[in-house]
Amino acid sequence: MFHPSPRPSRCCALLGAALCATASLSAQAPDQLLRAKRIVLAPDTVLEPGALLIRAGKVAYAGDGIPAEAIAKAERVDFGTATITPGFVLSYATLGQDQNLGELAFSLTPDLQVAEGVDLWHKELSKLPGSGVTAAAMAPSERQLVGGIAALLKPGADGASIGDADLPLHMSLTPNALSQDRPPTSLMGALDLTRTAWRDAAAGVRTGADMAVLRQTLDGSRKLFVRADARREIFAALNFAREFGLQLTIVGAAEAKDAITRLAEQKVGVVLGTLTAEAKLELLELPAALARAGVPFAFSGQAEQLRLSAALAVKHGLDRRTALAALTRTPAQLLGSAATSGSLREGSAADFAVWSGDPIDLASRHLSTWIGGARQFAATTATQPGVK
């Protein structure tokens, strides 16, 4: 159904129909005019005070660009003194579904698609809006060397919907991808297998859907996410991407400290795990070091620790703007979904979170989360703007 096909014809017929249905429902709903003291459209574009016009689940206009007649007709939602930011994007998520998203008897299944096996009604997905998350890229199991193609999910009251079934291809070079029952059992073996597969794809000596996906990574039409934590795994991923000219994002990257020059040189993005206050200093200082070198990075992992991670990174030298970008715009960019998620520019999905102040400030309260212009979470106690 989601047979790998060159972009941009990405979505299956059914999915397209589902999206159309949602769109037509929203189209009947009136426009919404949101006002708040502070609206962060993107980390470097802030409206104070701000206004957004939401039409059919998308940001139609922002700030001064809203036409007077649209303002007159729209339903008004006033968030008062609150701050609105783009919803958080998880660029690498498994959310307890790892078991269901891997064909573990095989090491390479690049043509497997998460969109076809993901449980849209899983309880972990419905918890995401509670942490300000409006989109999560579900990854195939990291227990396969090359697991398959990730899918972007948007949580919703009636189960999540698939926003994009055609995200980057996922590879894993961690010990979890090794097995004593099938190859590879070692990092060297992993590299030998992948090198052989990509070489065959490039030379066209093998055919099939799996080779077609590998060729997409070779011609630049599909990005590659590689799970790598240890130093040697990170260097192996970097060397592999350089050998084949692949667009690489490293997921995990716990020991990336010594690889920063190479990451910058090869223009590689990084998806970091969430931070805790007890984490090693090396990890806490990594975001600021990556930012200094100009390496784009995003936080992913425990949704409820995303804000804490950003705050800890700021405490250890990261600027607030990059910290917020690491939760919103950068993950969307790494996924190649920046046109529709990660910011509140005109044309983006109306996916946002409402806070009593700056979300990086942990004293700020999370008030509500909206996906496609519909509220998916609201803090239960105390009255708050925008909640009737």
Added chain:
Amino acid sequence: MRSFLLRAGALAALSSLACAQSATIVYRGARLLPGGKAAIAQGVLVVGGGKVLAIGDAQTAIPEGAQIVECAGKTITPGLIDASFAGALSRTDGNEQSSEVTPSLRAADSLDLSNPAVTRALQAGVTTVHAMPGTDNVIGGLGCVVKTRELSGTPETVANDVSLRFTMGTDPSRSNRAIRGGRVDSMYYRRPTTRMGVIWEVRKALYDAKEKLEKTAADGPTSPDAATEVLGKVLKGQLVAYSTARSEQDIRTALRLAEEFGYRTVLDEAQDAYAAIDEIVAAKVTVLLGAPSAETSVGDGDGSQPRYATVALLARRNVPFVITTGTNQAALDLRSEAMFGQRFGLTAEQAMDAVTLRPAQLLGIDHRVGSLETGKDADFVIWTHDPLDPACAAESVFINGISALESR
């Protein structure tokens, strides 16, 4: 503005590195052991741009403006080279276990120079190592030569794909099982469980490669698979086999197989070399002697019996040899192993050459490292005094002219 600042920062970092490399520094007054040449009592070593600019006695001209480091009482040698070093790869991840014959695997893919073993080697004066896949496979894969300190976060490779490791003996079979119940789909059942089976695998791999290559040649210009390509290089003499053969029996097998298929081999960890010394002399092979200090043999069931006198015997019979640390857990650092070499009968020069010049020649990297000569890499060690004295320590270790210990 921000990107400008970033760039400025990067430039500053680069230029400080460049300065350390390009400034001319003179190390004066030490006893110099250049390797392959006579010792120089009150020597002068001129280093700049990461290379040796000049080396000689006290009369050597000192370039104008050069920084001078007084080294009276010290000894300077080339950085040590370990031609069989197991510490650059994780011990549990040194082999791909899904197959017994994995010629196309590369140690370079699994390098980890942040491993504490590498730091310890560096502290003992080792500046270059030859890393091979482990000994759990019959044909383990390709070795690479790297410096023990990284420049800008990337391992500095001196030479890639310099060796193909063959393991004789029991290492490749010890974790395999004969089928007696249990899971029959386990890949460990499909593999040899005896020394005989191990050799059968080598011979089969080489025969298959030979036949495939002949067939490919007949079919026209189709490229063979990666494994056949590598074995083909061995069969054509373009790649040296490193046969890990500890016991007398395994040494004889390694020599016999090399003769049978006509490939070039060296004997790695040949602890029992004394027992097959005549054959080794006749075959004109180089011996890598792993840990001459060790009283215990490596592995289990190899049946080899290390003898302290082996190292002197190799020298006496003019067998080309190098001293390594290899896979023996009881191995000391490389300097100490050279020291034991001298204790067991080598001359001081032979002992030092066995950990500097000889391994460089063996690995084909002597145009860059292994001795201190004008134009070669400025990899050297300043020792507190005579490096073969038990109380001696490496005071500073330089790789490409940069102090490698300070930078850690």
